[in-house]
Amino acid sequence: MALITTKQILTPQPSGWAVGAFNVHNMEDVQAVVWAAEEAQAPVIILVSESALKHAGAAYIGSIVKAASERVNIPIALQLDHGRSYEVAVECIKEGFSGVMIDGSHLPFAENVALTKKVVEVAHDFGVTVEGELGRVGGKEDHLNVASQDAFLTDPDQVVEFVESTGIDILAPAIGTVHGLYRGEPMIDFALLGKIRALVHLPLVMHGGSDLPVAIIEQAIASGISKINVGTDIKYAVTDTIKEYFRDHPEEFEPRKVFGAAREQAKRVVGEKLLLFKAVGKAREVNR
Ligand code: G3H
Ligand code: ZN
Numbered sequence: 377m378a379l380i381t382t383k384q385i386l387t388p389q390p391s392g393w394a395v396g397a398f399n400v401h402n403m404e405d406v407q408a409v410v411w412a413a414e415e416a417q418a419p420v421i422i423l424v425s426e427s428a429l430k431h432a433g434a435a436y437i438g439s440i441v442k443a444a445s446e447r448v449n450i451p452i453a454l455q456l457d458h459g460r461s462y463e464v465a466v467e468c469i470k471e472g473f474s475g476v477m478i479d480g481s482h483l484p485f486a487e488n489v490a491l492t493k494k495v496v497e498v499a500h501d502f503g504v505t506v507e508g509e510l511g512r513v514g515g516k517e518d519h520l521n522v523a524s525q526d527a528f529l530t531d532p533d534q535v536v537e538f539v540e541s542t543g544i545d546i547l548a549p550a551i552g553t554v555h556g557l558y559r560g561e562p563m564i565d566f567a568l569l570g571k572i573r574a575l576v577h578l579p580l581v582m583h584g585g586s587d588l589p590v591a592i593i594e595q596a597i598a599s600g601i602s603k604i605n606v607g608t609d610i611k612y613a614v615t616d617t618i619k620e621y622f623r624d625h626p627e628e629f630e631p632r633k634v635f636g637a638a639r640e641q642a643k644r645v646v647g648e649k650l651l652l653f654k655a656v657g658k659a660r661e662v663n664r
Contacts (some may be wrong), residue, residue, distance in 0.1 A: 382475030399607035408642035511550030553584035
């Protein structure tokens with residue numbers, strides 16, 4: 377089916393389960409995500425970061441996602457992930473993305489509000505969903521490397537003002553998850569998440585969904601998270617498989633075999649996440 381918006385994917389707002397949102401970089405990643413979601417009959421959000429856009433081009437990756445989506449019968453959204461400028465958001469809207477995340481978390485509050493609001497105005501004119509970030513998720517994402525001293529949790533006193541003055545559809549709060557692999561125990565502030573959940577009604581996103589224990593994912597979902605972003609676990613599935621492949625077949629020169637093996641493992645990881653997020657069979661619950 378044709379792409380639908382991220383907001384539609386999250387309507388009615390998932391409760392007791394979460395929609396998986398997965399970072400992709402190329403055709404094999406897109407196929408891995410879409411095929412795993414189809415097998416699971418789960419709705420899915422495909423995320424493209426700024427680095428992935430630079431690598432693949434918005435038009436190319438957009439066309440691949442649309443081609444994949446039209447060949448299955450599950451709800452799929454295509455969303456810019458951690459867009460840092462108005463210009464990149466507009467580029468993705470023009471290419472038919474159905475959601476954009478504008479990440480002004482590196483800016484002072486007032487500037488984050490102003491940038492996010494400007495993106496909301498243009499995105500909503502085109503019926504495109506907007507996700508905003510308040511507080512700053514730490515770790516390594518894309519070309520961004522947010523050291524722990526530069527990461528900060530969401531200030532609950534700013535949440536209502538941020539949501540109301542920007543007009544965003546989805547909120548990504550910083551609750552202690554980090555991008556990339558965790559160093560030591562993940563420290564998630566579930567009390568803060570509970571406060572934020574009580575303050576606003578829009579869908580809440582958990583970034584940094586890789587490398588987390590099952591219990592944390594389950595508690596996050598029970599505490600009101602309805603979209604979980606996963607990138608790093610797929611990257612490792614792909615690159616570890618390629619390394620192993622060449623270790624076992626040093627003479628191999630056929631790219632299809634190498635990338636096919638990597639795609640299989642990426643698909644397996646996405647399938648496991650959909651199961652963990654209790655998203656299996658939820659395609660029929662989405663208002664299309
Ligand atoms: O926006 C994307 C994510 O937050 C991915 O985080 O690479 O730690 O899974 P991750
Ligand atoms: Zn993220």
